[in-house]
Amino acid sequence: MKWATNLLAATAIAAASNTSATELEVMHWWTSGGEAAAVGELAKAFDASGHTWVDAAIAGGDPARAVMVSRLTGGDPMGAFQFNHGRQAEELIEAGLLRDITDIAEAEGWKDIVNPTSLLDSCTVDGRIYCAPVNIHSWQWLWLSHKAYKDAGIDVPANWDEFVAAAAKLEEAGTVPLALGQQxxxxxxxxxxxxxALVPNDVFMSVYGDKDADVAGGEAVARVFKAAADARAMSSKSTVQNWNDATNLVITGKAGGQIMGDWAQGEFAVAEQVAGDDYSCLPGLGVTQLLSTGGDAFYFPVLSDDEQTAAQSELAALMLKPATQVAFNLKKGSLPVRGDIDLSTANDCMQKGLALLADGALLPDTNQLITPDTNDQLNTLFVEFFADTSMTTEDAQAQFVSIISSAE
Amino acid sequence: MSSARPSRLFRNKSAKIAAIPMIVTALFVFVGGTIWTVVYSFTKSGLLPRLKWVGLDQYERLWATRKWLVSIENLAIYGFCMLLFVFVIGFILAALIDQKIRFENTIRTVILYPYALSFVVTGLVWQWILNPEFGVQKIVRGWGWESFNFDPLYNADIAIYGVLIAGLWQGSGLVMVLMLAGLRGIDQDVWKAARVDGIPAWKTYLLIVIPMMRPVFITTLVLVVTGIVKIYDLIVAQTGGGPGISTEVPAKYVYDSMFRANNLGQGFAASTMMLLTVALVVIPWAILEFGGSKNHD
Incomplete structure (x- = not known):
């Protein structure tokens, strides 16, 4: 990667001439092709300000979070780190390990420019702001390979039901209907x-927002489990692990489609595929047009070094500048956190996302509603459900209810 | 040397002084850390340790969690089979090598070699060997046996045995070397006497040699059992706990609770249960070995 070489060179020069430029170690888990290209844009912008971005990437969100937390609690903080904002950082903030950046947010007027405001709310604890949101990610996308459907001699589906109906034809052609990583x-x-996507909005909010066990055990959620069983059958031949390997099956036409967040878009871009020609995207599975607004944010640990603290402030402000937002989000495939910038260069899929964002057809992300503990219990349940075809939807739903009822 | 007999405590003074830092570290790190972990397993610690008491809640949740029960069951299956096979294979290999064969050094090195590989490498290698698309299954099918099926890692019911194969491949060499050392320690006169009496070789092994090798067996047992209880990296490298949760093990449960679920209390409760398991094995052994006779040192 070219920017990495530049970075090394810059570091060497900075070290040799001992100028006032400050090195800031930034940790993140953006390591797939599209992600690395996007984070390179942030690094470039920061280096242009005279400081040095020291890149510390760790592959995979789980191991990365483990390293970040142990470095913070162990008293060896990095300059800045990426997190999914929401409830993951709650305890770190309570323990006073993270820097209050309210002053920067006020100086830059984040309150007025960040859209939707829920992003900034997720960074706010007791009225103080602790993180800089950099993008909006939504999960509700179905990515479809035009090649796979052409090979099977059928039209590209326009919604979930058509997608399920087309599965048999794809299997006859030797294609995996649904690509799904086994994680x-x-x-x-x-x-x-x-x-x-498949049941009314308020079900999602009652289950994850209010942790209502009755709704979780109800008829609507039972329908969702039935659909999940369909997905399980369609993905039975998908043996890949990583999400980007699954996306690659869609890119190469070995799989019909994948349900994955909009970060998958970065992979299509790296493979030089064109939205609408080579692949299609269906927000809300083509059924309910809405997006959840999770996203990534950067947090800044409390540091004792004044120069580094000043560099942190500059980095935080820089991340929400219009130019950085455009460059970063185009590479990442995510939506910018501010509604006032021109993204006419964005492709077909991103335009659909921007339109939904403008309409306010939004849901909070599960990371903002449930704790990592509950999240992990759910992951365990679904890893078992998708691997074990003998597990009935009723059993799975019963376990789901018990997890939701004990959630905080 | 003074004429008065020095007290036992002050014998080998310099050696004892040199050992003090190690003793202090061991006490502070191991004992201190253990007590700390057990104490915090009764709290509701999340991402960070917090003294918010919840009594036995963490343990109740632990024993109500399917993943933990599956982990325990897997450890029991893996542990039992591992112990049984590693001893049988290790002893038989050692007995064969002990027949004064040619190229003994070469063979011994080849068999011990897997032990020099980390569990991560072992796990990956066996993941590939057992992968139906380019491992054993494909090779056998290539020989013409088209219906041959061998994909333990993709079948939830038998996946743990796929892990067991890798564990045996890695561990048998060490057991063999230890057993071989034990066999070499048996006086040749014992063999001569047995031959004079006309006792068949297998009977000599079973009734005379093995009982004489008791110390070697006990050392090996402790090494193998602790290796079994702390198994983690092999699972992570080979199966990642899958398919589903069919190859989860307790050590992985601890790690996942602490660092993925940000639930330290739950992880501490699970590791306390693991400590109990190890204590159940090690304490009786220590009493057997070091208790009783005081003049052992």
């Missing part, structure tokens, strides 16, 4: 997408 977060993510 819990992908499987529970798929389930949550089905819940958001």
């Amino acid at each position: 819990g977060w992908q499987q529970s993510g798929l389930f949550n997408v089905l819940m958001a």
Whole structure:
């Protein structure tokens, strides 16, 4: 990667000349092709300000979070780190490990420019702001390979029901109907997408927002489990692990489709595929047009070094500048956090997302509603459900109810 | 040397002084850490340790969690089979090598070699060997046996045995070397006497040699059992706990609770249960070995 070489060179020069430029170690888990390209844009912008971005990437969200937390609690903080904002950072903030950046947010007027406001709310604890949101990610997308459907001699589906109906034809042609990585977060993510798209909105909010066990055990959620069983059957031949390997099956036409968040878009871009020609995207599975607004944010640990603290402030402000937002989000495939910038260069799929964002057809992300503990229990449940075809939807739903009823 | 007999405590003074840092570290890190973990297993610690008491809640939740029960069951299956096979295979290999064969050094090195590989490498290698698309199944099918099916890692019912194969491949060499050392320690006169009396070789092994090798067996047992209880990296590298949760093990449950679920209390409760298991094995052994006779040192 070219920027990495530049970075090394810059570091060497900075070290040799001992200028006032400050090095800031930034940790994140953006390591797939599209993600690395996007984070490179942030690094480039930060380096242009005279400081040095020291990249510390760790592959995979789970191991990365473990390293970040142990470094923070162990008293060896990094300059800045990426997190999914929401409830993951709650305890770190309570323990006073993270820097209050309210002053920067006020100086930059984040309150007025961040849209939807729920993103900034997720960064706010007791009225103080602790993180800089950088993008909006939504889970509710079905990515479809035009090649796979052409090979099977059928039209590209326009919604979930057509997608399920087309599965048999795809299997005859030797194609996997649904690509799905064998990891819990992908499987529970798929389930949550089905819940958001196939049954009315308030079900999702009652289950994850209010933790209502009656709704979780009810008729609507039973329908979602039935759909998940369909997904399980369609993905039985998908043996890949990582989400980007699954996306690659769709890109190469070996799989019909994948339910994955909009970060999959970055992979299509890296493979130089064109939305509408090579692949299609259906927000809300083509059924219910709405998006959840999770996303990534950067947090800034409390540091003792004044120069580094100043560099943190600059980085935080920089992340929400219009130019950075455009460059970063185009590469990442995510939506920008501010509604006032021009994204006419964005492709077909991103335009659909922007339109939904403008309409306010939005849901909070599960990370903002449930704790990592509950999330992990759900991941375990779905990893089991998708691997074990003998597990009935009723059994799975019973376990689901018990997890939701004990959630905080 | 003074004429008065020095007290036992002050014998080998310099050696004892040199050992003090190690003793202090061991006490502080191991004992202190253990007590700390057990104490915090009764709290509701999330991402960070917090002294918010919840009594036995963490343990109740632990024993009501399917993943933990599956983990325990897997550990029991893996542990039992591992112990049984590793001893049988290790002893038979050692007995064969002990027949004064040619190229003993080469063979011994080849068999011990897997032990020099980390569990991560072992796990990955066996993941590939057992993968139906390019491992054993494909090779056998290539020989013409088209219906041959061998994909333990993709079948939830037998996946743990796929892990067991890798564990045996890695561990048998060490057991063999230990057993071989034990066999070499048996006086040749014992063999001569047995031959004079006309006792068949297998009977000599079973009734005379093995009982004489008791110390070796006990050392090996402790090494193998602790290896079994702490198994983690092999699982992570080979199956990641899958398919589903069919190859989860307790150590992985601890890690997942602490670092993925941000639930330290639950992880501490699980590790306390693991400590109990190890204590159940090690304490009786220590009493057997070091208790009783005081003049052992």
